[in-house]
Amino acid sequence: MAGELSPIDKAKFVAAKRAADLVEDGMRVGLGTGSTAAWLVRCLGEMVREQGLSFTAVPTSTRTAELAREMGIRVISLDEAKWLDLTIDGADEFDADLNLIKGGGGALLQEKIVATASDQMVVIADAGKEVETLGAFPLPAEVIPFGWQTTQALIEETLVSMDVLGRTATLRMNGDAPFVTDEGNYILDLHLKRIGNCRQLAMVLNQIPGVVENGLFIDICDTVIIGYGDGEVETRDINEGTVEKDRLDFVETDNLFTDLAD
Structure with missing residues (x-):
């Protein structure tokens, strides 16, 4: 009740x-x-x-x-x-x-x-x-399963030049297996802590091969x-x-x- x-x-x-x-x-x-x-x-x-x-x-x-x-x-x-x-x-x-x-x-x-x-x-x-500023919640990025570890490395490399405090990406899990979306993709959670320029980050992430979409809604x-x-x-x-x-x-x-x- x-x-x-x-x-x-x-x-x-x-x-x-x-x-x-x-x-x-x-x-x-x-x-x-x-x-x-x-x-x-x-x-x-x-x-x-x-x-x-x-x-x-x-x-x-x-x-x-x-x-x-x-x-x-x-x-x-x-x-x-x-x-x-x-x-x-x-x-x-x-x-x-x-x-x-x-x-x-x-x-x-x-x-x-x-x-x-x-x-x-x-x-x-x-x-x-x-x-006040987005980023404390991990930012999800939906990626295709093929070569996801390469995509993860590209994301982390890209984050070096972004206005964020954290640069670690982790594969979302469902028990012992990767979490799979309704479209059959994986999700990488980006632990950024603070996002200084949301618009720029959203655009740059979606340019990375393997990234389908990111969780920034601008x-x-x-x-x-x-x-x-x-x-x-x-x-x-x-x-x-x-x-x-x-x-x-x-x-x-x-x-x-x-x-x-x-």
């Missing part, structure tokens, strides 16, 4: 709940991946069942697609949708300019494709995800909805330059809080 949630889960829930209100009948909506996005999918599922909300979803991962279908949400591919009205997703870090680090859940490639195919991208996050996010453990919600619109604050009451809802697995 909501009353039994930890403060951080309450923060994720209220951010997701506020973002769910942005979805209208007939919309084509990108659904992100991760723990906060899972709250969103459950909130939207309840709105479909209880309020008759009718929209079409394009998930950014197989596990989001599975949860959406379980919640009764209609799921289609991006090729079927062609263009989206809105994408709502989480973030591992965001700064004052709404630049993001994403990919902690391993879905950064699909997440970036879906977000850039949308009229608007809204990020939902707990307050702990806000940082000039993609339009709005961030920040949740707090006491139910407060803050909405920042980077285009309008507005900040709105609200507070949501917690209501115990079995449909939302039973068997939640992110």
